[in-house]
Amino acid sequence: MPQIQNVNELLERTQFLIGDALSAVEATYATExxxxxxxxxxxxxxxxxxxxxxxxPILCLMTAKACGEIKREHEILAAVVEMIHTATLVxxxxxxxxxxxxxxxxxxxxWNNQTSVLYGDFLFTHAYHLASQTESAEACRIIGHxxxxxxxxxxxxxxxxxxxxxxxxxxxxxxxxxxxxxxxxSCLLGAKFSGACEETIKRLENFGRLLGKAFQIAxxxxxxxxxxxxxxxxxxxxxxxxxxxxxxxxxxxxxxxxERQQLLELLEAGTEEAGRExxxxxxxxxxxxxxxxxxxxxxxEAQHELQVLPDSPAKDVLxxxxxxxxxxxx
Amino acid sequence: MPQIQNVNELLERTQFLIGDALSAVEATYATExxxxxxxxxxxxxxxxxxxxxxxxPILCLMTAKACGEIKREHEILAAVVEMIHTATLVxxxxxxxxxxxxxxxxxxxxWNNQTSVLYGDFLFTHAYHLASQTESAEACRIIGHxxxxxxxxxxxxxxxxxxxxxxxxxxxxxxxxxxxxxxxxSCLLGAKFSGACEETIKRLENFGRLLGKAFQIAxxxxxxxxxxxxxxxxxxxxxxxxxxxxxxxxxxxxxxxxERQQLLELLEAGTEEAGRExxxxxxxxxxxxxxxxxxxxxxxEAQHELQVLPDSPAKDVLxxxxxxxxxxxx
Numbered sequence: 310m311p312q313i314q315n316v317n318e319l320l321e322r323t324q325f326l327i328g329d330a331l332s333a334v335e336a337t338y339a340t341e342x343x344x345x346x347x348x349x350x351x352x353x354x355x356x357x358x359x360x361x362x363x364x365x366p367i368l369c370l371m372t373a374k375a376c377g378e379i380k381r382e383h384e385i386l387a388a389v390v391e392m393i394h395t396a397t398l399v400x401x402x403x404x405x406x407x408x409x410x411x412x413x414x415x416x417x418x419x420w421n422n423q424t425s426v427l428y429g430d431f432l433f434t435h436a437y438h439l440a441s442q443t444e445s446a447e448a449c450r451i452i453g454h455x456x457x458x459x460x461x462x463x464x465x466x467x468x469x470x471x472x473x474x475x476x477x478x479x480x481x482x483x484x485x486x487x488x489x490x491x492x493x494x495s496c497l498l499g500a501k502f503s504g505a506c507e508e509t510i511k512r513l514e515n516f517g518r519l520l521g522k523a524f525q526i527a528x529x530x531x532x533x534x535x536x537x538x539x540x541x542x543x544x545x546x547x548x549x550x551x552x553x554x555x556x557x558x559x560x561x562x563x564x565x566x567x568e569r570q571q572l573l574e575l576l577e578a579g580t581e582e583a584g585r586e587x588x589x590x591x592x593x594x595x596x597x598x599x600x601x602x603x604x605x606x607x608x609x610e611a612q613h614e615l616q617v618l619p620d621s622p623a624k625d626v627l628x629x630x631x632x633x634x635x636x637x638x639x
Numbered sequence: 640m641p642q643i644q645n646v647n648e649l650l651e652r653t654q655f656l657i658g659d660a661l662s663a664v665e666a667t668y669a670t671e672x673x674x675x676x677x678x679x680x681x682x683x684x685x686x687x688x689x690x691x692x693x694x695x696p697i698l699c700l701m702t703a704k705a706c707g708e709i710k711r712e713h714e715i716l717a718a719v720v721e722m723i724h725t726a727t728l729v730x731x732x733x734x735x736x737x738x739x740x741x742x743x744x745x746x747x748x749x750w751n752n753q754t755s756v757l758y759g760d761f762l763f764t765h766a767y768h769l770a771s772q773t774e775s776a777e778a779c780r781i782i783g784h785x786x787x788x789x790x791x792x793x794x795x796x797x798x799x800x801x802x803x804x805x806x807x808x809x810x811x812x813x814x815x816x817x818x819x820x821x822x823x824x825s826c827l828l829g830a831k832f833s834g835a836c837e838e839t840i841k842r843l844e845n846f847g848r849l850l851g852k853a854f855q856i857a858x859x860x861x862x863x864x865x866x867x868x869x870x871x872x873x874x875x876x877x878x879x880x881x882x883x884x885x886x887x888x889x890x891x892x893x894x895x896x897x898e899r900q901q902l903l904e905l906l907e908a909g910t911e912e913a914g915r916e917x918x919x920x921x922x923x924x925x926x927x928x929x930x931x932x933x934x935x936x937x938x939x940e941a942q943h944e945l946q947v948l949p950d951s952p953a954k955d956v957l958x959x960x961x962x963x964x965x966x967x968x969x
Contacts, residue, residue: 346791348798400760404753423734423797426756430730430763431790437767438783446771449779453768460761461676467753468678 316362316633323626327370330379330387334366337388341439342432352420352428358413359398364634365390365495368520371630372499372513374623375615382443382502386452389440390495393456396432397463397487399425404467405546448498455494462486466552473561473576475553481522488528489521512617519611520631526604527635529554530597534588548584551576555603557587559596604635646692646963653956657700660709660717664696667718671769672762682750682758688743689728694964695720695825698850701960702829702843704953705945712773712832716782719770720825723786726762727793727817729755734797735876778828785824792816796882803891803906805883811852818858819851842947849941850961856934857965859884860927864918878914881906885933887917889926934965 313319324331342353366387373383401407402415403425409415416425433456440449466483469475496517500510532547533556547554557576564572572590575583591597608631618624643649654661672683696717703713731737732745733755739745746755763786770779796813799805826847830840862877863886877884887906894902902920905913921927938961948954 344791346795349791349794352794396760400756403756422752424794426730426733426759427790427794427797429756429760430726431787431794433760433763434783434786434790438780438787441776441779441783444776446774446776446779449771449776450768453764453771456764457761457768460757460764461674461679464679464682464754464757464761465676467757 313629313633315636316364316367316630319626319629319633320362320367323622326622326626327367327374327379330370330384331363331366333384334363334370334387334391337384337439338391341388341392341435349428349431352416352424355413355419356395356399356416356428359410360391360395361411363391364524364630365394365491368492368495368517368630369499371623371626372496372517373503375618375621375627376500376505376509376513377503380502382445382448383499385439385443386448386498386502387495389436389452390491390498392432392436392439393452393459394491396429396436397459397491399429399432401463403429404463405550407546448502451494451498451501455490458486458490460486462488462490469553471551473551473553473573475558477555477558477562480553480555480558484522484525484529485518488525489518492521492524493518509617512614516611516614516627516631519607519614520634523604523607523611523631524634526555526600526607530556530600530604533557533591534597548576548587549579551579555600556591556596559599560587560591560594563594563596564590601635605632608632608635643959643963645966646694646697646960649956649959649963650692650697653952656952656956657697657704657709660700660714661693661696663714664693664700664717664721667714667769668721671718671722671765679758679761682746682754685743685749686725686729686746686758689740690721690725691741693721694854694960695724695821698822698825698847698960699829701953701956702826702847703833705948705951705957706830706835706839706843707833710832712775712778713829715769715773716778716828716832717825719766719782720821720828722762722766722769723782723789724821726759726766727789727821729762730759731793733759734793735880737876778832781824781828781831785820788816788820790816792818792820799883801881803881803883803903805888807885807888807892810883810885810888814852814855814859815848818855819848822851822854823848839947842944846941846944846957846961849937849944850964853934853937853941853961854964856885856930856937860886860930860934863887863921864927878906878917879909881909885930886921886926889929890917890921890924893924893926894920931965935962938962938965 313322344350344353369383369387369390370379373379398410399416402410403417403422407415408418416428437449440452462483462485466487469479493514497510497514500513529547533554561569561572572587575587611631612628615624615627643652674680674683699713699717699720700709703709728740729746732740733747733752737745738748746758767779767783770782792813792815796817799809823844827840827844830843859877863884891899891902902917905917941961942958945954945957
């Protein structure tokens with residue numbers, strides 16, 4: 310087949326592998342959030358336009374397929390991780406004071422911050438309620454534990470806004486919680502509920518974690534260098550909010566003396582002009598390419614984890630996912 | 640024993656009934672939220688000062704005792720409902736832009752709104768994670784369902800801020816979700832995990848629901864007439880935010896013509912002076928006393944539901960709880 314350019318294309322071409330499972334996930338998602346309340350229905354309709362490539366449900370279903378058969382539990386749990394992901398997006402848009410997501414006004418802009426806070430809560434509670442439909446307290450525990458770590462990662466991130474001395478280790482600990490954990494648990498659940506052995510479950514969990522880290526690094530690079538009109542969400546927010554990301558951390562590491570002092574002043578300025586100058590210096594120091602390269606390295610490591618799986622079409626899809634999910638940023 | 644004045648006093652005098660269960664609930668609560676992250680520990684320490692009379696854990700433990708024996712599940716689930724309650728308080732303080740809770744600065748004031756949103760999420764996810772420790776997907780489902788309704792009630796409330804035409808029926812539907820549901824589920828879980836029959840579970844659930852409604856009406860009256868220094872939280876916020884509560888809804892219902900028009904203007908003004916005038920008119924029309932009386936009526940109905948229980952010291956405590964939990968407002 311010709312070269313696949315992005316996750317959506319990969320999915321279109323390989324959807325036959327997971328049959329109606331993705332439609333079942335969508336139906337499960339919609340049924341769980343169905344409400345008699347017209348206001349809740351309005352927000353649901355609005356936020357359904359935020360949803361993108363369904364990366365986490367696909368991770369869950371494809372790992373399930375690569376390890377055995379897709380069961381009803383997988384469909385439920387894939388909907389759960391997607392719902393938790395959407396909840397974090399809705400709350401993130403409040404934290405970031407963002408205006409646009411996927412070319413659509415955020416909930417905080419369309420309604421207000423209060424509605425965003427409560428609708429995020431609504432999505433969280435429905436996610437846990439849905440998880441309990443699997444009749445497995447273990448699934449609830451695994452998901453609860455993962456979301457605990459997601460929240461802790463987000464709290465650490467908010468605490469470190471404005472901390473220009475954030476280290477690489479601290480940055481990785483933040484993205485491990487806020488992004489990689491949910492990708493990891495999607496794969497873990499896929500493998501576990503297909504009856505995979507402990508070793509396979511562990512490796513697939515790590516596959517998801519590496520993929521998630523690679524994706525977040527690429528997403529952070531995109532925020533730094535991208536243009537609002539192309540990506541459909543508010544960009545440059547990391548810089549303006551003094552949220553340190555990999556290229557900027559490395560740029561600071563590699564800069565000293567007067568130049569470093571200038572850079573710190575540019576970071577503190579928080580203007581568009583300062584932002585452009587930071588990007589110029591980052592390009593000059595090659596830290597943007599280096600960050601993308603590091604994301605690719607993690608993607609390759611992720612692929613290696615899949616050696617534990619027998620060859621199959623689903624495995625082939627999984628092999629392509631890490632690189633595809635970061636490539637949109639390059 | 641001499642007349643008991645409030646829930647705290649009742650608890651002190653009757654704690655022997657539930658033995659170490661309440662301490663076990665506290666320990667379970669603390670263990671679940673323990674974190675290596677110093678920032679999370681700081682917020683935990685700070686918010687532990689918000690916590691008051693532990694009404695919901697007591698409802699769970701006392702219904703358990705009145706129906707049979709207190710088990711480990713009860714201690715876990717009592718900690719879960721308390722954690723969910725605290726999560727809603729933390730988020731409510733963002734929604735209300737409140738400064739003070741239990742004489743302590745709110746999280747949004749001590750840190751910022753972002754921290755409040757994320758710490759509320761952190762409490763929610765830990766609550767669900769803790770619920771899954773019971774090894775019962777049913778407990779997770781019951782709690783998830785209850786929290787779904789809590790969030791829907793809160794969303795309906797936020798939607799109706801500024802809706803001066805809110806009906807009594809709409810008001811009751813809101814407080815049923817946002818307050819009564821969690822009290823109801825606390826009692827339901829207490830009875831269910833003691834092995835009570837379906838009829839008893841249903842009646843105790845309704846006991847909790849009626850108590851919760853009565854409590855919320857009284858709390859709304861307190862917000863209207865109370866003074867900040869006495870109660871330890873920001874008051875009068877309902878009026879300033881055009882959140883309609885029972886006395887004001889009734890006052891509007893009973894007023895017509897020019898006087899009604901004046902009242903609507905006072906409600907829209909949102910000043911302290913307008914607030915005082917509304918309270919004066921409410922007192923004159925006797926709607927404040929009528930609301931308190933209605934809360935008492937619900938408390939009596941709640942007591943009636945307890946007829947299903949055999950006589951016991953725990954039942955005696957439950958009988959006293961509805962009136963005591965509203966009396967602080969009178």
